[in-house]
Amino acid sequence: MSKYKVFVMRHGEGAWTKENRFCSWVDQRLSEDGVKEALACGHLLREAGYHLDVVFTSLLSRSIHTAWLLLEAMGQEWVPVVKSWRLNERHYGALIGLNRAEMALNHGEEQVKQWRRSYDLTPPPIDKSHPYFLEIYNDRRYSTCDISKEDLPKSESLKDVLERLQPYWDGTIVPEIKQGKSVLISGHGNSCRALLKHLQGISDADIVNVTLPTGTPILIELDENFRPTKPMQLLGDQDAIQAAIRKVEDQGKVKQTP
Amino acid sequence: MSKYKVFVMRHGEGAWTKENRFCSWVDQRLSEDGVKEALACGHLLKEAGYQLDVVFTSLLSRSIHTAWLLLEAMGQEWVPVVRTWRLNERHYGALIGLNRAEMALNHGEEQVKQWRRSYDLTPPPIDESHPYFLEIYNDRRYSTCDLSIEFLPKSESLKDVLERLQPYWDGTIVPEIKRGKLVLISGHGNSCRALLKHLEGISDADIVNVTLPTGTPILIELDENFRPTKPMQLLGDQKAIQAAIRKVEDQDQPGCQTPSIRNIKTMWEKGNIVGATECPKAMNKFSSSWSSTSTFLPAGLFCSVFCFILTVGQVLYGLKRSLHQRDAFNIFKKYIPVPFHSTPVSQ
Numbered sequence: 017m018s019k020y021k022v023f024v025m026r027h028g029e030g031a032w033t034k035e036n037r038f039c040s041w042v043d044q045r046l047s048e049d050g051v052k053e054a055l056a057c058g059h060l061l062r063e064a065g066y067h068l069d070v071v072f073t074s075l076l077s078r079s080i081h082t083a084w085l086l087l088e089a090m091g092q093e094w095v096p097v098v099k100s101w102r103l104n105e106r107h108y109g110a111l112i113g114l115n116r117a118e119m120a121l122n123h124g125e126e127q128v129k130q131w132r133r134s135y136d137l138t139p140p141p142i143d144k145s146h147p148y149f150l151e152i153y154n155d156r157r158y159s160t161c162d163i164s165k166e167d168l169p170k171s172e173s174l175k176d177v178l179e180r181l182q183p184y185w186d187g188t189i190v191p192e193i194k195q196g197k198s199v200l201i202s203g204h205g206n207s208c209r210a211l212l213k214h215l216q217g218i219s220d221a222d223i224v225n226v227t228l229p230t231g232t233p234i235l236i237e238l239d240e241n242f243r244p245t246k247p248m249q250l251l252g253d254q255d256a257i258q259a260a261i262r263k264v265e266d267q268g269k270v271k272q273t274p
Numbered sequence: 275m276s277k278y279k280v281f282v283m284r285h286g287e288g289a290w291t292k293e294n295r296f297c298s299w300v301d302q303r304l305s306e307d308g309v310k311e312a313l314a315c316g317h318l319l320k321e322a323g324y325q326l327d328v329v330f331t332s333l334l335s336r337s338i339h340t341a342w343l344l345l346e347a348m349g350q351e352w353v354p355v356v357r358t359w360r361l362n363e364r365h366y367g368a369l370i371g372l373n374r375a376e377m378a379l380n381h382g383e384e385q386v387k388q389w390r391r392s393y394d395l396t397p398p399p400i401d402e403s404h405p406y407f408l409e410i411y412n413d414r415r416y417s418t419c420d421l422s423i424e425f426l427p428k429s430e431s432l433k434d435v436l437e438r439l440q441p442y443w444d445g446t447i448v449p450e451i452k453r454g455k456l457v458l459i460s461g462h463g464n465s466c467r468a469l470l471k472h473l474e475g476i477s478d479a480d481i482v483n484v485t486l487p488t489g490t491p492i493l494i495e496l497d498e499n500f501r502p503t504k505p506m507q508l509l510g511d512q513k514a515i516q517a518a519i520r521k522v523e524d525q526d527q528p529g530c531q532t533p534s535i536r537n538i539k540t541m542w543e544k545g546n547i548v549g550a551t552e553c554p555k556a557m558n559k560f561s562s563s564w565s566s567t568s569t570f571l572p573a574g575l576f577c578s579v580f581c582f583i584l585t586v587g588q589v590l591y592g593l594k595r596s597l598h599q600r601d602a603f604n605i606f607k608k609y610i611p612v613p614f615h616s617t618p619v620s621q
Binding site for chain 2: 043067069075076077080081084088091093094096097098099156157160
């Protein structure tokens with residue numbers, strides 16, 4: 017019997033998605049399609065009659081805009097939106113800004129897949145020579161975090177993502193859920209995967225194969241011990257969801273020249 | 275010496291603004307122009323180099339959207355946005371949703387002006403027969419307030435607005451400012467006026483004449499005791515601000531407008547509005563030309579003189595809005611009975 021429900025959602029398409037570049041902590045905006053996806057999510061949740069009480073986002077604008085657009089579509093802009101770096105996308109280190117297909121050509125599809133999908137493999141760290149280093153670490157938002165800027169990650173595995181996310185889940189989000197609040201987490205591909213791994217008890221080996229579609233609310237139902245009572249449900253048109261999953265999977269592959 | 279800075283801003287044009295309807299607690303959205311105003315504010319603050327730390331809004335979407343658009347334009351979407359009913363627009367009770375012109379026709383301009391502009395006069399309360407009662411009180415947001423829904427207002431004077439706003443200012447906003455945070459309050463016409471009355475020490479009589487333009491950031495600088503160190507500053511293009519003030523004033527009266535300069539004069543005295551120095555010279559010029567024509571009064575020229583008076587009156591009507599010296603204006607009042615008067619225009 018489900019006691020709690022929580023929504024987890026990967027934001028819609030970002031500006032770099034079409035270019036197939038590792039966006040990570042670079043603050044790229046949603047693309048036009050990403051905006052439409054967010055609004056469509058909001059309409060879907062509204063038609064299903066869901067009422068939200070609090071929305072959590074990362075510090076990245078694509079996550080925040082997704083939340084704002086969703087709330088606007090639901091007519092629930094007054095719902096509190098709480099932002100935290102601990103829901104940020106996985107930090108891809110030195111791979112940030114690089115095109116996935118080029119990475120696959122240079123390092124091989126398998127290496128890229130390992131970096132992207134393994135549980136505990138960390139890419140090379142970002143350093144001051146990286147073209148996006150200053151854009152990230154000079155940004156004032158990273159001076160407002162609950163740890164000092166020097167201690168923020170320079171690269172992460174999926175395991176590292178869960179390690180910095182879980183205290184926030186346990187200490188900030190769970191208390192809200194326990195108070196009976198309906199929570200939605202507007203996250204990123206890997207921060208959502210990390211959380212779902214934790215909630216659904218997915219193994220280190222199996223998480224490699226989990227692909228989350230963009231702009232699709234995922235409903236997780238939990239018992240009083242925060243264990244899932246049923247498989248997570250991807251809400252919306254199932255054919256469209258399958259197509260979205262394939263789209264994400266295809267991003268990691270090398271483009272075939274005819 | 276200023277220790278703290280805080281921004282207060284009235285949201286941009288709403289969907290009902292053009293219809294001249296009392297919006298109050300009805301959750302109308304920003305109009306297209308209102309969206310543009312909010313983005314323009316954000317660009318202005320960004321270019322001026324301001325970096326916000328926290329934004330406060332009401333529970334009404336036009337206030338929240340203004341904050342979101344402003345933060346987006348500044349590239350500071352990550353800044354916390356905190357919402358509270360205590361920053362809501364004044365509750366207009368039974369007048370909610372009514373067209374201002376219709377109210378003036380049904381109840382008289384004076385009564386409407388009193389309700390809108392007096393400090394402590396409360397309009398008739400909203401009740402369950404009101405077409406917008408359920409839309410407001412069935413809304414889930416009002417079950418999340420720090421007061422139970424039964425105690426939320428059914429009608430408010432400006433004084434009531436300040437009474438429910440001040441505890442929030444003192445207990446939630448001031449501590450943030452004291453921690454060195456740069457705060458922006460995305461509010462409404464009357465919630466901003468109430469707060470400014472409190473901060474600037476504007477009297478009950480004078481607050482009646484204060485008009486706030488929409489979509490214009492107002493910078494208030496305070497000392498360590500939260501007293502203003504200088505007049506509040508309306509940031510942005512000053513001509514556009516003047517036009518925005520006139521636009522709000524013009525909403526009050528149907529048909530021909532009878533402007534008041536007292537509210538603008540207050541803003542000049544209190545604010546940072548340029549253009550005032552041009553006016554006395556123009557007034558002096560017309561003053562001398564009037565006294566020279568006053569000797570020409572043969573009956574056959576009466577109509578010409580009358581037309582001349584009306585023409586001068588029309589020109590002065592426009593100049594009056596940029597009048598700085600009250601004495602020069604009072605001289606003209608003696609000779610031009612229409613359209614000038616000193617009664618403040620309701621907002």
